[in-house]
Amino acid sequence: MIIGNVKIEGFAALAPMAGVADLSFRVICKEFGAAYTVGEMVSAKGVSMNDKKSQELMKLDENEHPSAIQIFGNKPEIMAEAARYALSFSPDIIDINMGCPAPKIIKNKSGSFLMKDPVLAGKITKAVSDAVDIPVSVKFRTGWDDSSKNCVEFAKTVEANGASFITVHGRTKEQMYAPPVDIASIKAVKEAVSVPVIGNGDIFTPEGAKNMYERTGVDLVMIGRGALGRPWLFSQINDYMNTGSYNPEPSPEERMEIMLRHADAICQLRGVHNGMCEIRKHALWYTKGLRGSAKLRSEFSVVKTYEELKALAEKVTEIKE
Numbered sequence: 562m563i564i565g566n567v568k569i570e571g572f573a574a575l576a577p578m579a580g581v582a583d584l585s586f587r588v589i590c591k592e593f594g595a596a597y598t599v600g601e602m603v604s605a606k607g608v609s610m611n612d613k614k615s616q617e618l619m620k621l622d623e624n625e626h627p628s629a630i631q632i633f634g635n636k637p638e639i640m641a642e643a644a645r646y647a648l649s650f651s652p653d654i655i656d657i658n659m660g661c662p663a664p665k666i667i668k669n670k671s672g673s674f675l676m677k678d679p680v681l682a683g684k685i686t687k688a689v690s691d692a693v694d695i696p697v698s699v700k701f702r703t704g705w706d707d708s709s710k711n712c713v714e715f716a717k718t719v720e721a722n723g724a725s726f727i728t729v730h731g732r733t734k735e736q737m738y739a740p741p742v743d744i745a746s747i748k749a750v751k752e753a754v755s756v757p758v759i760g761n762g763d764i765f766t767p768e769g770a771k772n773m774y775e776r777t778g779v780d781l782v783m784i785g786r787g788a789l790g791r792p793w794l795f796s797q798i799n800d801y802m803n804t805g806s807y808n809p810e811p812s813p814e815e816r817m818e819i820m821l822r823h824a825d826a827i828c829q830l831r832g833v834h835n836g837m838c839e840i841r842k843h844a845l846w847y848t849k850g851l852r853g854s855a856k857l858r859s860e861f862s863v864v865k866t867y868e869e870l871k872a873l874a875e876k877v878t879e880i881k882e
């Protein structure tokens with residue numbers, strides 16, 4: 562996929578995931594072949610108020626390009642200002658969040674609330690596109706609820722206002738993260754616009770990625786939850802799309818080695834205390850399904866030091882029954 566000067570190589574992008582897909586995780590996904598990464602959503606209002614946390618969230622690693630900084634908000638000028646500020650972190654793309662269903666975002670008339678107001682969504686897209694000289698994309702859902710699915714019209718609106726590509730998560734705001742993704746709506750969006758379209762939702766396997774490509778015709782697929790604790794999914798997808806086969810899941814030893822590398826990176830990013838708190842949820846994902854790991858879950862969820870994590874990782878690899 563080529564957008565302006567940005568070349569996206571590979572078959573699957575990493576979805577933005579607030580509180581999960583921070584720089585440390587994104588770099589690991591990139592190492593495993595993620596075609597493109599998107600940072601955690603950043604409040605445009607926070608940026609305008611010089612909020613330190615918002616600035617932290619914008620940081621990108623030099624090894625993760627091509628990558629996007631994602632912003633959310635509902636005021637065109639403030640969004641444009643945040644996008645201009647984001648340029649100092651050298652993103653390849655600015656992505657606008659118009660899909661988040663979280664109550665605190667909706668309450669502020671941002672995220673998927675904007676699907677109810679396509680005119681404002683168009684103004685925001687135009688203001689951001691006019692403000693920066695890099696591609697701008699918009700990520701949204703199929704609509705607010707089943708009775709108001711408007712993704713096709715919405716896609717045309719943001720395209721007409723300067724979006725260089727679009728990402729569609731195939732669910733309405735009301736559906737949150739279930740039931741199964743609406744493949745037909747993603748296909749309808751792809752057929753309605755001339756800019757590239759990324760299809761997102763419920764891809765957990767290489768076969769799932771291929772299925773999304775074949776059934777919708779999208780230009781790229783994007784993976785969120787499927788990559789949690791399984792960043793190697795990107796290389797499996799790339800292999801499957803290129804050759805028709807892929808390596809099996811890594812051994813417990815390899816999985817624990819990747820988890821420890823992730824822990825090391827997260828501690829460097831956040832400091833040991835916060836880093837170890839953050840790695841707990843990832844540790845549960847990395848060990849999910851491993852033989853005998855269930856009984857160690859309570860220990861992983863309170864781990865405080867890197868050494869403790871390492872000792873638990875060794876226990877996982879020693880389980881033989």
Ligand SMILES: Cc1cc2nc3c(=O)[nH]c(=O)nc-3n(C[C@H](O)[C@H](O)[C@H](O)COP(=O)(O)O)c2cc1C
Nearest residue numbers: 576577578579601602658730762763764784785786
């Ligand atoms: C923990 C979590 C955090 C998320 N944060 C964001 C976010 O910051 N911005 C965004 O556009 N979508 C966010 N999403 C939605 C994902 O990007 C993605 O659209 C959704 O999870 C569906 O893809 P999946 O089925 O592959 O997980 C988040 C999802 C999860 C599970």
